[in-house]
Amino acid sequence: xxxxxxxPSNKVTExxxxxELRCDPISGHTALYWYRQSLGQGPExxxxxxxxxxxxxxxxxxxxxxxxRPEGSVSTLKIQRTERGDSAVYxxxxxxxxxxxxxxxxxxxxxxxx
Amino acid sequence: xxxxxxxxxxxxxAEGNPLTVKCTYSVSGNPYLFWYVQYPNRGLQFLLxxxxxxxxxxxxxxxxxxxxxxxxxxxxxxxxxxxxxxxLYFCAVRDYSGSAxxxxxxxxxxxxxxx
Numbered sequence: 001x002x003x004x005x006x007x008p009s010n011k012v013t014e015x016x017x018x019x020e021l022r023c024d025p026i027s028g029h030t031a032l033y034w035y036r037q038s039l040g041q042g043p044e045x046x047x048x049x050x051x052x053x054x055x056x057x058x059x060x061x062x063x064x065x066x067x068x069r070p071e072g073s074v075s076t077l078k079i080q081r082t083e084r085g086d087s088a089v090y091x092x093x094x095x096x097x098x099x100x101x102x103x104x105x106x107x108x109x110x111x112x113x114x
Numbered sequence: 115x116x117x118x119x120x121x122x123x124x125x126x127x128a129e130g131n132p133l134t135v136k137c138t139y140s141v142s143g144n145p146y147l148f149w150y151v152q153y154p155n156r157g158l159q160f161l162l163x164x165x166x167x168x169x170x171x172x173x174x175x176x177x178x179x180x181x182x183x184x185x186x187x188x189x190x191x192x193x194x195x196x197x198x199x200x201x202l203y204f205c206a207v208r209d210y211s212g213s214a215x216x217x218x219x220x221x222x223x224x225x226x227x228x229x
Contacts, residue, residue: 004157033216042118042204042219043158056215091157100146100165100210103217105157 002026004106006092012112013082021077021109025094032075033103034067035091043091049075082113116141116209120220127195128228135190135203135223143211147188149179152202152222161203164188175199195227 005024013019025032031050035043045059049069057067064082069075079086089110093103117140127133139145146165150158162173169181179190188205202224206217 031215035216035219040221042206042221043217045216045218048215050215059216093158100163102148102160102163104160105150107155107157 004092004094004104006090006106006109008109009107010110010112012114014114015082015084017082017113019079019082019111021079021090021111023075023077023092023094023106025073025075025092026104027073029094029096029104030072031095031097031101031103032069033093033095034075034077035093037089037091037108039088046077046090079111082111084113087111087113116145116207116218118205118207118218118220120203120205120223122223123221124224124226126226126228129197130194133190133192133195133199133225133227135205135225137188137190137205137220138186139188139205139207140186141207141209141211143209145188146208146210147179147181148206148208148217149173149177149188149190150204150206150219152204158204161190197227197229200225200227 007022034046037043047067048056052072064080067077089108091108093105095101095103119138148163149161152158164171164181172178205220
């Protein structure tokens with residue numbers, strides 16, 4: 001079956017530009033997560049959606065980062081005024097419900113800010 | 115708060131030998147524990163999880179992990195390593211007594227199985 005998909009797979013942008021990263025979760029998964037993975041590190045939590053609403057956005061580093069999930073399926077992570085420090089792999093995951101259920105990860109979007 | 119430590123950045127083992135990748139955790143309440151594997155340029159793949167019950171958990175590709183509450187550990191093991199097991203392994207935890215729904219990951223352990 002189809003897994004979690006993310007587009008684009010790679011994004012190169014210039015400092016100060018705006019970017020959008022898209023995540024298409026597994027059909028029927030109500031929970032959706034965004035993580036950020038820097039080189040040599042484990043994924044770090046950014047934001048969690050249960051349905052359409054952001055249930056926990058405590059991992060977003062600052063107000064340049066924002067995410068939406070308007071219809072409870074596809075989600076978009078938006079980064080304004082990108083900085084070189086935003087360069088990382090952005091991972092999306094989804095799960096059936098939450099808690100004890102494993103999260104299924106997409107292949108990630110590699111963001112490079114020049 | 116919840117945290118995970120993977121004390122070894124790198125583990126090397128000969129093919130056919132048993133392997134262990136170490137993980138310790140810290141939570142305020144009780145843990146859900148997970149192991150994921152990451153191959154180059156690919157997303158994380160779920161291997162196994164501990165929720166409750168039997169302390170020895172069996173997962174994909176012949177991997178297993180043992181939950182030890184007194185030592186707050188959840189080490190990943192395999193009786194006989196394959197070259198194809200070479201990858202980056204991540205341990206993750208979620209405190210099911212807490213409000214957080216996300217996973218907290220360790221920094222990863224690079225496993226290299228030598229032919």
